[in-house]
Amino acid sequence: PLLLLLLLSHPRPSGRGGGTGPLGSFLDELDTLLSSFPEDGTPLILLGDFNIHLDASHSAAFLPLLHSFDHSLMHSPPTHKAGNLLDLVILRNCSSSDPTVTPLHQSDHHLISFSLPLAPLPPSPPSTPAVTVRRNLRSLYPSSLASSVTASLPTLESFSNLPTDSASSALSSSLSSALDCLCPLVSRPARSSPPSPWMSDPLRTNRASLLAAERKWRKS
Numbered sequence: 001p002l003l004l005l006l007l008l009s010h011p012r013p014s015g016r017g018g019g020t021g022p023l024g025s026f027l028d029e030l031d032t033l034l035s036s037f038p039e040d041g042t043p044l045i046l047l048g049d050f051n052i053h054l055d056a057s058h059s060a061a062f063l064p065l066l067h068s069f070d071h072s073l074m075h076s077p078p079t080h081k082a083g084n085l086l087d088l089v090i091l092r093n094c095s096s097s098d099p100t101v102t103p104l105h106q107s108d109h110h111l112i113s114f115s116l117p118l119a120p121l122p123p124s125p126p127s128t129p130a131v132t133v134r135r136n137l138r139s140l141y142p143s144s145l146a147s148s149v150t151a152s153l154p155t156l157e158s159f160s161n162l163p164t165d166s167a168s169s170a171l172s173s174s175l176s177s178a179l180d181c182l183c184p185l186v187s188r189p190a191r192s193s194p195p196s197p198w199m200s201d202p203l204r205t206n207r208a209s210l211l212a213a214e215r216k217w218r219k220s
Contacts, residue, residue, distance in 0.1 A: 002118065003094075003118060004037065004043065004044040004045070005047075006033075006048075007048050009048050010026055023058055023059065027061055027065060030065065034066075034069045041093055043091075043092065044091070045089065046071070046089075047112075049086060049087050049109065050086060050087070051086050052088070053086075066090060070093075071091065074088075074091055075099065076089065076114070078101070079110045079112060087109055087110070095117075096116050097115045097116075097117075098115045099112065099114040100113045101113075130190035130192065132187065132188060132189075133185050134186060135179065135184070136183060136186065139183065140183045145178055148174075148178035149178045152177055
């Protein structure tokens with residue numbers, strides 16, 4: 001993927017303004033979450049309302065945990081109207097710039113904006129056009145096929161004395177050679193048509209039955 005984006009919300013501990021209570025099992029859960037992402041170079045952004053005072057003693061293990069996974073914390077102005085930095089943006093394999101916060105009328109948290117340059121996706125390899133291979137059997141005359149096969153087979157007496165497997169192999173080889181000579185394989189680009197969204201499986205089944213009945217009627 002081009003980018004992994006995770007939104008996280010840590011419930012506010014006790015105290016006004018958030019971020020003043022113990023973290024409980026939050027760090028263990030965050031450790032488990034960060035461990036689930038493979039280190040394959042994909043940019044990752046983890047952001048949300050963490051409700052953590054980074055300068056509090058009970059939060060001392062938070063930043064070392066991020067650094068152990070090569071994550072960095074984006075520095076930004078306070079994101080809460082009480083002057084606290086509670087909404088965090090955590091980055092891995094990418095960097096941000098121009099962080100700004102904008103107060104909101106309906107929330108005690110501010111809007112965080114920042115720029116994030118990303119590398120463009122590599123160009124997709126050119127697709128190989130589909131090719132169909134077929135024989136034009138309509139141009140094949142049965143008499144020509146029979147003559148070609150008969151000419152390549154041994155005499156009737158010799159052929160009748162061959163073991164079954166040898167006779168079958170000789171006949172198959174003669175048929176293949178005759179077809180390649182009289183009716184060679186021809187390759188051509190396959191016709192592609194956009195899928196019809198209305199063509200459901202029941203309609204395909206009914207259409208196949210209809211075409212089979214039409215072919216049977218034409219032969220009658």
